[in-house]
Amino acid sequence: MSTDRLRAETLAAIAAAASPDALEAVRVAAMGKQGQITQLLKTLGGMSPVERAVSGPAFNGLREAVAGALAVRKAALDEAALNAKLAAEQQDMTLPVALPPTGSIHPVSQVMDELAEIFADLGFAVADGPEIEDDWHNFTALNIPESHPARAMHDTFYIAQSPADKKLVLRTHTSPVQIRTMISQAPPIRIIAPGRVYRSDSDATHTPMFHQIEGLVIDKGITLAHLRWTLETFIKAFFEVDDVALRFRPSYFPFTEPSVEVDVGYSSKTGKPAGAGQVDKWLEVLGSGMVHPRVIAACGLDPDEWQGFAFGTGVDRLAMLKYGLTDLRAFFDGDIKWLKHHGFSAFDLPSISAGATP
Template sequence: MIDLDALGTQALGKIAAATDLDALEALRVEFLGKQGSISGLMKTLGAMSPEERQTQGVAIQALRSSVTDALAEGKAKLEAAALERKLAAETIDLSLPAPEAPLGSVHPVSQVMDELAEIFADLGFAVASGPEIEDDWHNFTALNMPESHPARAMHDTFYLPDLTAEGREMVLRTHTSPVQIRAMLAAGGNQPLRIIAPGRVYRSDSDATHTPMFHQIEGLVIGKDIHLGHLKWTLETLLKAFFEREDILLRLRPSYFPFTEPSVEVDTGYSWQDGRRVVGGSGDAEGHSWMELLGSGMVNAHVLRAGGYDPAEWQGFAFGVGVDRLAMLKYGMNDLRAFFDGDARWLSHYGFSALDVPTLSGGVGVNA
């Protein structure tokens, strides 16, 4: 019969003398592996008589447990020692500059939105918002475009399959003008309004200057004795502040929009610099140096009534301009589709640092 005490002393001595994890693993295999000496003893338990198991079996089990515990303790000590050696060998040179972390950027559309909001805040405008999924009454009917009105064909509209509880069709809004209706209704038809409505709008169109989703900012002023002169002054002040030039020249041309009467297209003079259009400079009377920029006009009487205002007492003007177009003109971009491609190279080139963005905090001189 094998001397269990001698085998235990030998196993524990070798385990205590192991200097690395590989040596310790070899000892585990030697004693507890499938062909190990202690594993061999475990296999003899089946052939023992009950009396022998009471003595020899208990001693073999105790030997196996003590060797297993010694292996676990030795492994923990060797792993701790290896970690201490690794930490002692690794040092950080605190005099070296820290690696640059990747930084995001402010998208040009977001930047222009902020610039416009800042200008309008100086002019006393509040920011209003509304749902992007709109019912056709707010999007069309209240804006003087009933179901039979041919102006609805002017918009390539995304219609949704579900109807409202009132049976109205739901659409992705084609402009931010529905916000004007909601703002007028919220005002109760008895107080002046001066708001802008920036946001995303949707039309089924896509090319270098059109995308299915784009951004607009619309303005609405309601008051008493409002006229086109107020509109022209507001737009001139806006564009001078936005493009940071005093030589802005505007031309108002008669046009047609169902929600304004009279309606005017607004053109601005421009010049060519470094191969791109730059807003500013006098326009040519023959139209060779004019560029259409936005649409505007006096709020139609039907729209005033839909918003709860009495057109005999209240007047107003409204205008709308594409934020993406303004960004393209100011910052020299030539393809609107790139705004939404998510190309990191484009964003790196045209994006703005969140900590160092252009600002118009100098304010807008207002002598109204």
């Protein structure tokens, strides 16, 4: 077969190749080890110098032409295959993008932030203290006698091998922070003390470790009226209601006198705190009272000159009330699914629509 005819037939076969596999078959037939062009090139070794001078350029020109045509056709087939693949894998760019896994703010942390924001509007500072307390700060300075049930082993976690003259406990409330503040800071005092506390109790509404926030005001001329206004303003801001009915019931706490339990009026229709005329049920939310003169005196202050009020509530309970959670134990189970459902975005501000107005 003449060189020109072989060139024409091979280039035609290359142009007609409809797939990479068909093109590869043409390449092997022409340029493979047993290909026609390869066989022609092998004949150059047996030719005379004169014949080689004539046939050599023709054979090499044929090889270069075929190789160039193969490269062009391969590029065209590859581009066509890519375009077909892109057409088949089209995506709707208007669909929302799948976000990578992100963390969540625990409901307790969220409520802690909300409470801090509300009381900051009312001029309260945040105070902190150790979670391992001595007996004096946790009980004695708060006018809790030796015979009080709270000191019993079944109610309090005592630290083993603590000094006999300075029993150590896991604090049962954040009230020791109030004692430490009154000792270290001259009045007037206006603080909140949020943090973890520990009691030997466990059921659907109690856990051995939970969160509490307490408030303390020490100043001159403080009365129960100041306490009521503070709590009413706090409840309105936290539950985001314009009006709220509060009920103060006489109670007993060793560290306050008089002591009162505070109930919030609820509407069964809305499930939220309500004002007068809309209340058909009551829910206890916190304990409070005027700071006992013995507590003030234990901190080195004159109870005839300084008065104050204190209050305390469970942060976990507030979270359950506001966000409709039913089992306190779920707060501490570490269930990722639960946290994703009930948690809050780290980019959201505390969900207080209107801060407290002092």
